[in-house]
């Protein structure tokens with residue numbers, strides 16, 4: 408699929424993060440609890456190294472609570488990482504974030520030195536809503552379309568805590584194609600960046616296998632159809648997503664399915680687990696190695712051709 412979605416201000420934001428890296432005492436990465444792996448930015452992983460990091464699994468109201476716990480335990484295996492899991496309806500988000508910042512940078516929290524916390528997150532993950540909650544007033548612009556926040560700003564949280572906010576950041580090329588699909592399902596990638604039926608088929612395939620009962624219940628199936636396309640077609644017929652002549656309108660039913668997932672009509676369903684991610688990462692690494700080997704073989708063949716050409720000339 409090769410989703411490419413990379414507005415210019417995101418490139419600028421990444422440059423800015425690199426520039427202010429040394430001032431930052433603690434990273435706060437806001438993640439979507441439905442896709443805690445795919446909503447991480449690998450570039451940030453690379454930049455932050457072992458600096459204290461708070462990973463916030465946000466929008467827990469939309470995610471499977473058991474899987475959220477699994478993710479927290481998995482992420483906290485890294486000694487510099489602590490996690491929080493919550494959603495916009497919770498009123499104690501400010502206290503939770505402030506107290507964890509202080510815990511993670513105790514040497515500065517106990518003095519009058521200013522703690523700089525950099526808050527990052529891919530578009531639409533709920534970063535601005537969280538900042539507004541933490542401040543108790545509206546400062547950051549929010550909206551249900553990716554890439555609303557466009558400029559970096561510094562916000563005083565307490566006398567000695569400054570929050571640095573950056574525009575939403577997404578990596579330029581999603582190496583793991585599956586992550587691209589999952590980002591698209593949850594709304595982390597603009598809708599124009601993908602074909603709806605592709606995304607809906609991916610979602611159907613995963614959800615039929617991971618949450619079969621929820622799908623059966625929502626669409627009133629005794630037995631699930633065998634394939635993702637059959638599932639979409641069945642839903643299309645049940646919901647009247649038809650073209651003239653009675654054919655299922657795949658585009659229409661795909662939109663309906665994705666919207667029903669996003670609006671929780673199917674339940675609180677998480678799209679990835681730590682085990683799944685370990686496996687996918689292995690696959691991505693194997694693909695990378697295979698690509699590398701192919702490139703090397705091509706270069707060697709080119710070299711051999713050149714040296715043959717030289718010999719023939721002589």
Ligand SMILES: Nc1nc2c(ncn2[C@@H]2O[C@H](COP(=O)(O)OP(=O)(O)OP(=O)(O)O)[C@@H](O)[C@H]2O)c(=O)[nH]1
Pocket residue numbers: 465466467468469493494495496528529530531532533534535536537548549550551552553554555556557574575576
């Ligand atoms: N269900 C649910 N929705 C949330 C939550 N937090 C934020 N949202 C919604 O998610 C959408 C995006 O929220 P924003 O706060 O604008 O996201 P952002 O990360 O600042 O987005 P950018 O400006 O693109 O970087 C909005 O429609 C919010 O109302 C949450 O905890 N649960």
